[in-house]
Amino acid sequence: MKWYQMNADEVEQKLYVTTKHGLAGKQADERLKQYGPNRLESEKSVSKWLIFLKQFQDFMVLILLAATLIAGLLGEYVDAIAIMVIVLVNGFLGYFQEQKAEKSLTKLKEMSAPSAQVLRDGKWEKVPSQEIVVGDVVRINSGDRVPADIRIVQANSLETEESALTGESLPVQKHAASIDKDKLDAQDQVNMGFMNTMVTRGSGVGIVVGTGMDTVMGQIASLMVKTEKTTTPLEHKLAELGKVLISVALVLTALVVLVGVYQGHAVYNMFLAGVSLAVAAIPEGLPAIVTVALSLGVQRMIRKNAVVRKLSAVETLGCASVICSDKTGTMTENQMTVKEVFLNGKMLYVTGDGYDINGDYFWNKENVGNTFPNLEKMLLYGMLCNNASLIVKKGKYAVDGDPTDGALLVAARKLGLQRKLHDNYRIIKEFPFDSERKRMSVVIEDENNMRFLITKGAPEVLLPRSAYMMKEDGRTLLNSGDESHIHDTIDNMADKALRTLAIGMKPLKKNDSLESAVLEKDLTFIGLYGMMDPPRKDVKKAIAECRAAGIKSVMITGDHEKTARAIATELDLLPENGMVLDGYQLNKMSVTELEDIIDQVYVFARVTPEHKLKIVNAFQEKGHIVAMTGDGVNDAPAIKASDIGISMGESGTDVTKEASSLVLMDDNFATIKSAIIEGRNIYENIRKFIRYLLASNVGEILVMLFAMLLAMPLPLVPVQILWVNLVTDGLPAMALGLDQSEDDVMKRGPRNPKEGVFARELGFKIISRGILIGAATLVAFMLAYQGNPDNLVYGQTIAFTTLVMAQLIHVFDCRSEHSIFKRNPFENKYLVLAVLSSVALLAVVIYWEPLQPVFHTTALGIRDWMFILGMSALPSILFGFTKK
Numbered sequence: 087m088k089w090y091q092m093n094a095d096e097v098e099q100k101l102y103v104t105t106k107h108g109l110a111g112k113q114a115d116e117r118l119k120q121y122g123p124n125r126l127e128s129e130k131s132v133s134k135w136l137i138f139l140k141q142f143q144d145f146m147v148l149i150l151l152a153a154t155l156i157a158g159l160l161g162e163y164v165d166a167i168a169i170m171v172i173v174l175v176n177g178f179l180g181y182f183q184e185q186k187a188e189k190s191l192t193k194l195k196e197m198s199a200p201s202a203q204v205l206r207d208g209k210w211e212k213v214p215s216q217e218i219v220v221g222d223v224v225r226i227n228s229g230d231r232v233p234a235d236i237r238i239v240q241a242n243s244l245e246t247e248e249s250a251l252t253g254e255s256l257p258v259q260k261h262a263a264s265i266d267k268d269k270l271d272a273q274d275q276v277n278m279g280f281m282n283t284m285v286t287r288g289s290g291v292g293i294v295v296g297t298g299m300d301t302v303m304g305q306i307a308s309l310m311v312k313t314e315k316t317t318t319p320l321e322h323k324l325a326e327l328g329k330v331l332i333s334v335a336l337v338l339t340a341l342v343v344l345v346g347v348y349q350g351h352a353v354y355n356m357f358l359a360g361v362s363l364a365v366a367a368i369p370e371g372l373p374a375i376v377t378v379a380l381s382l383g384v385q386r387m388i389r390k391n392a393v394v395r396k397l398s399a400v401e402t403l404g405c406a407s408v409i410c411s412d413k414t415g416t417m418t419e420n421q422m423t424v425k426e427v428f429l430n431g432k433m434l435y436v437t438g439d440g441y442d443i444n445g446d447y448f449w450n451k452e453n454v455g456n457t458f459p460n461l462e463k464m465l466l467y468g469m470l471c472n473n474a475s476l477i478v479k480k481g482k483y484a485v486d487g488d489p490t491d492g493a494l495l496v497a498a499r500k501l502g503l504q505r506k507l508h509d510n511y512r513i514i515k516e517f518p519f520d521s522e523r524k525r526m527s528v529v530i531e532d533e534n535n536m537r538f539l540i541t542k543g544a545p546e547v548l549l550p551r552s553a554y555m556m557k558e559d560g561r562t563l564l565n566s567g568d569e570s571h572i573h574d575t576i577d578n579m580a581d582k583a584l585r586t587l588a589i590g591m592k593p594l595k596k597n598d599s600l601e602s603a604v605l606e607k608d609l610t611f612i613g614l615y616g617m618m619d620p621p622r623k624d625v626k627k628a629i630a631e632c633r634a635a636g637i638k639s640v641m642i643t644g645d646h647e648k649t650a651r652a653i654a655t656e657l658d659l660l661p662e663n664g665m666v667l668d669g670y671q672l673n674k675m676s677v678t679e680l681e682d683i684i685d686q687v688y689v690f691a692r693v694t695p696e697h698k699l700k701i702v703n704a705f706q707e708k709g710h711i712v713a714m715t716g717d718g719v720n721d722a723p724a725i726k727a728s729d730i731g732i733s734m735g736e737s738g739t740d741v742t743k744e745a746s747s748l749v750l751m752d753d754n755f756a757t758i759k760s761a762i763i764e765g766r767n768i769y770e771n772i773r774k775f776i777r778y779l780l781a782s783n784v785g786e787i788l789v790m791l792f793a794m795l796l797a798m799p800l801p802l803v804p805v806q807i808l809w810v811n812l813v814t815d816g817l818p819a820m821a822l823g824l825d826q827s828e829d830d831v832m833k834r835g836p837r838n839p840k841e842g843v844f845a846r847e848l849g850f851k852i853i854s855r856g857i858l859i860g861a862a863t864l865v866a867f868m869l870a871y872q873g874n875p876d877n878l879v880y881g882q883t884i885a886f887t888t889l890v891m892a893q894l895i896h897v898f899d900c901r902s903e904h905s906i907f908k909r910n911p912f913e914n915k916y917l918v919l920a921v922l923s924s925v926a927l928l929a930v931v932i933y934w935e936p937l938q939p940v941f942h943t944t945a946l947g948i949r950d951w952m953f954i955l956g957m958s959a960l961p962s963i964l965f966g967f968t969k970k
């Protein structure tokens with residue numbers, strides 16, 4: 087017998103579990119051990135050896151190794167061994183960098199791993215989907231991925247989208263009843279939920295019958311080819327640039343070699359020097375450092391509660407010019423409290439804050455409590471048409487589920503009403519809330535088998551569906567006077583930034599149809615709730631900071647226009663001439679009409695997720711780079727279409743998380759701002775080390791080229807050049823990747839996403855510093871050498887030291903877009919450490935006698951150092967004054 091043929095009881099018996107209690111924790115642990123984690127087997131990771139060997143596959147490095155081998159054969163043992171060691175150490179460094187990047191990427195993947203709601207020991211808990219075992223009872227809601235193959239035992243308007251399995255993109259309605267047929271295909275097993283398919287509507291409960299590779303998806307996954315690694319736009323641009331740089335470096339080094347040979351240098355010497363120079367000048371490490379910088383930045387972001395799902399988002403973040411953010415939960419606390427209740431045509435005020443269950447109902451300054459007609463009924467209904475539960479967390483009341491629902495439970499509790507005291511009300515059918523319908527309904531049967539419907543939702547949605555109104559002395563027809571009174575009350579509540587919710591009911595007969603279209607009309611309007619949801623503390627400041635950084639913040643909400651306007655004003659988001667548009671106006675506009683005014687719009691109210699896509703498109707058409715937040719399953723298309731899709735770590739659904747490139751662990755708007763700062767900073771840091779590395783390379787090549795043109799001996803020997811490449815170019819460049827941001831990162835406008843690598847004078851800075859570093863080194867060499875062959879080693883040591891020191895001073899210049907004097911050089915302690923260790927290593931090769939013949943160096947005196955420091959500081963200091 088197949089799972090879909092069994093009824094719920096049979097499945098329970100077969101798997102030793104009950105849907106009331108779920109598995110015991112211990113039982114689940116044992117099954118997990120026995121059957122392994124619930125995941126699809128991913129591709130095998132590349133072996134460490136291969137990654138290590140990959141470091142040497144670079145063409146120039148291979149030539150260098152060949153040249154070294156020849157040097158060794160010719161008896162130049164010292165040079166050969168020295169070069170080998172340097173190349174090997176370089177390979178190790180590259181290997182470690184790559185490992186580090188790989189590790190942090192894996193960690194990221196783990197962080198964004200999905201979780202599922204599971205019933206264990208009678209309690210619902212959230213566990214990582216990987217830990218789900220056969221027999222687990224799981225709950226699924228719209229927006230979730232089904233965590234494993236499940237036999238559905240409870241379905242409320244449940245629909246799933248199974249195109250990944252069946253190719254069918256229309257959602258499939260799911261039921262709980264067993265199917266009395268044999269040999270059904272997956273798409274016909276409508277009482278089963280399949281791993282990784284998406285819940286598009288409703289909710290349900292199921293028992294897990296297959297996990298991991300033992301699922302329908304697992305069978306397919308075993309056939310699938312491995313996924314490709316994607317590169318970010320910047321990595322791509324740099325790879326392209328790298329090709330150009332390689333050609334330039336090769337041409338120039340070839341020139342050095344040719345001129346050198348022409349000037350009478352030994353071919354063998356020039357060849358080794360040329361290859362070393364090429365190895366040094368080709369920035370082969372650049373892409374790896376970029377990846378490391380990106381992933382280190384990503385780790386910093388995690389500490390600030392922003393988890394990046396796509397590395398490319400880090401770059402795009404720095405270009406964001408508009409942030410479209412949900413109001414509820416992202417700009418506000420999402421801790422709703424009912425503050426006002428409108429009932430029997432009268433206004434009641436409710437005391438108490440947050441989810442604290444202490445509070446009273448006042449009418450005309452009188453504590454009315456249970457005595458106010460219909461109040462208990464309204465609160466009871468609010469509690470029945472509800473999906474949340476009140477729990478105690480750390481000694482305080484908290485809500486498990488939708489905060490709007492939670493607020494109703496707290497409001498009911500203030501009158502002593504509790505769900506468990508009303509167990510005699512059975513829910514026959516539920517139409518869950520979604521932002522599209524803006525309402526939720528339940529059909530209830532009471533102890534006398536009488537049925538009735540309760541509907542709650544946005545007042546504008548409920549009122550047109552109401553024909554009656556509940557008053558003190560019973561039900562009356564809803565007349566226009568009542569309606570305008572209700573509308574005034576809604577406006578009044580909304581002006582005070584309260585979220586409005588209406589509630590209504592309808593008596594039913596036993597055989598009435600249970601279709602929502604038939605049910606949810608001719609309602610009896612009962613009353614309104616006015617709920618407060620205070621803005622988050624740090625959001626106002628974050629909006630102001632974004633404005634200073636040239637980024638516009640836009641509020642998008644399903645709430646009433648006036649509620650949205652009131653909160654936007656409180657947050658200083660809406661300028662005096664700023665516009666508020668609502669969903670109704672949006673519907674009437676074409677995208678072009680919207681484009682014309684969108685720069686003036688700051689708030690979109692009463693919108694549905696569909697509108698979000700239109701908003702994103704209009705902003706993008708205007709040339710904006712848009713960050714868009716979302717939580718529900720219907721938000722996914724807009725999130726995908728935006729440049730930076732942002733989902734909510736706490737309240738978001740799996741589907742939006744998967745569509746997004748950034749997850750806010752705390753759902754907080756202010757976190758987007760922190761992520762943008764970090765995004766801008768990472769990009770600036772990448773610019774910093776590109777500038778540093780390339781200027782150094784320009785310097786190195788120029789010294790050699792001009793020395794050859796001027797018929798001088800080699801100012802730097804091959805080992806020295808390779809040492810510079812390893813030590814001076816390596817550590818400080820990495821430290822630049824960890825640099826703090828400049829004070830004004832959030833005072834500049836967003837970066838143009840189309841700007842090239844050398845934009846904003848970076849090209850000029852590289853060439854100008856490069857030329858001066860080269861010139862300083864060459865002049866230092868000439869002054870020390872003075873044409874006397876006896877001075878050669880001394881001259882080379884001076885040139886080598888000047889080059890190294892010039893670069894180590896220049897690294898501080900690279901930290902600022904403005905001038906070396908702008909920043910405190912000791913701020914970045916990694917950089918100070920990197921520079922100090924480079925200086926220490928320099929001292930070792932100059933002063934430690936055994937290494938002197940290896941590196942062709944000789945000890946230097948104090949006067950030499952004064953001279954070297956003067957020469958090497960010159961390039962950075964000179965430009966410090968021009969601020970160019």
Ligand code: ATP
Pocket residue numbers: 412413414415488490491519520521522524525526542543544545585586587588642643644645646
């Ligand atoms: P956003 O998170 O985009 O700011 P929102 O929370 O403001 O969205 P929705 O959740 O779409 O907007 O809610 C829109 C309206 O639907 C609310 O103003 C309220 O009247 C009603 N509503 C919200 N939650 C529920 C619920 N659980 N049951 C019934 N109606 C609800």
